[in-house]
Amino acid sequence: MRVFLIIISILQLLMIILNGIYVLRKMNKIGKEDGELNLIIKMCFSFSMIVVAFLLWRNNFEILRNYSLLILLGMFFSAIGDMIMASIIKLKNRLIGGMAFFSLAHIFYILAYLKAIAAYKESLNYLVFILIGMYIFCIILWRVFVFNSTKSLTLNIVALVYALVICTMASLAINISLTVSGAWWMTTIGALLFILSDFLIGLSEIKEKGPKNQSVWVWLTYVPAQMCIIYTLALL
Numbered sequence: 001m002r003v004f005l006i007i008i009s010i011l012q013l014l015m016i017i018l019n020g021i022y023v024l025r026k027m028n029k030i031g032k033e034d035g036e037l038n039l040i041i042k043m044c045f046s047f048s049m050i051v052v053a054f055l056l057w058r059n060n061f062e063i064l065r066n067y068s069l070l071i072l073l074g075m076f077f078s079a080i081g082d083m084i085m086a087s088i089i090k091l092k093n094r095l096i097g098g099m100a101f102f103s104l105a106h107i108f109y110i111l112a113y114l115k116a117i118a119a120y121k122e123s124l125n126y127l128v129f130i131l132i133g134m135y136i137f138c139i140i141l142w143r144v145f146v147f148n149s150t151k152s153l154t155l156n157i158v159a160l161v162y163a164l165v166i167c168t169m170a171s172l173a174i175n176i177s178l179t180v181s182g183a184w185w186m187t188t189i190g191a192l193l194f195i196l197s198d199f200l201i202g203l204s205e206i207k208e209k210g211p212k213n214q215s216v217w218v219w220l221t222y223v224p225a226q227m228c229i230i231y232t233l234a235l236l
Contacts, residue, residue, distance in 0.1 A: 001055070005052065005055075008048065008052060009227060012045055012049075013227070015044070016037065016045060016223045019038050019041050020216050020219065023213065023216050024213055027212070027213050033213055034213065035215065035216050036213075037219050042086060043082070043083070045223060046078070049079070049227070049230055050072070050075050050079055052231070053071055053072040056072075057071070057072045060233065064233065064236065067115045067116045067119065068112075068233055070112035070115060071233065074105045074109045074229075076105075081098050081099075081101035084098045085098040095155065095201075096154070100158075102162065102166075102198075103161070106165050106166050106168070107165065109172075110172055113169070113173060113175075113187070114172065117180070122176070122180055123179060124175060126174070126178050127172065130175055131168065134167040134168075139160070139163075141199065142160050142202070145207055146159055146160075148206050155206060162198070163198070163202075166194060166195055166198060167195070170191035170192060170195055173190070174188050182235070182236055183232050184236075186228045186229075186231070187232050189224075190224070190225045190227070193221050193224055193225035194226075194229075197222040197225055200214055201214075201218055
């Protein structure tokens, strides 16, 4: 099982990184700034992560059984969010729809971390302080780098709510890595990369001041974020 997961993880990283390098070089050569990864490659990653999360759940009969199920559900809703953002699933407002489904994904990740903390009989002693710091950071980041008065109030508010949800998820990830020994530090790395990935989306699609080829950079941060969150279970 572990050998299989190592092979899958290497293939996932290779296909995203190589496609990312190819797109960036191509865009630089032709003088364009709107490059995107291949749609099939993006969807292959999303659905392969569902398979990985499912296998980790099926093979987990220890105290983290419920945790692994919640992580699987989180990845499932993430994949729906990916399809919405890629316009495979067409909604009236793609960005709000994407944030809605990714919010559901993060809520399942939040519940998963709470289950893990309870399973290990650990405390939430650090959580209040982490949450306060993360929420302040989140609101400042949103106001300076995401909020756009020319966009609809609904979009701006949804972006703030989504940011608070993802910061809650990250706070719990940090708390569990501080209280439980083992590979839980990977969840913190994954959560922080998730914030970076979504920050790039907000900066580009709401503030409209993102980097060149922002979609490529979003995926180059999003992929390791999900991998850190999902694959942590394989290392425990």
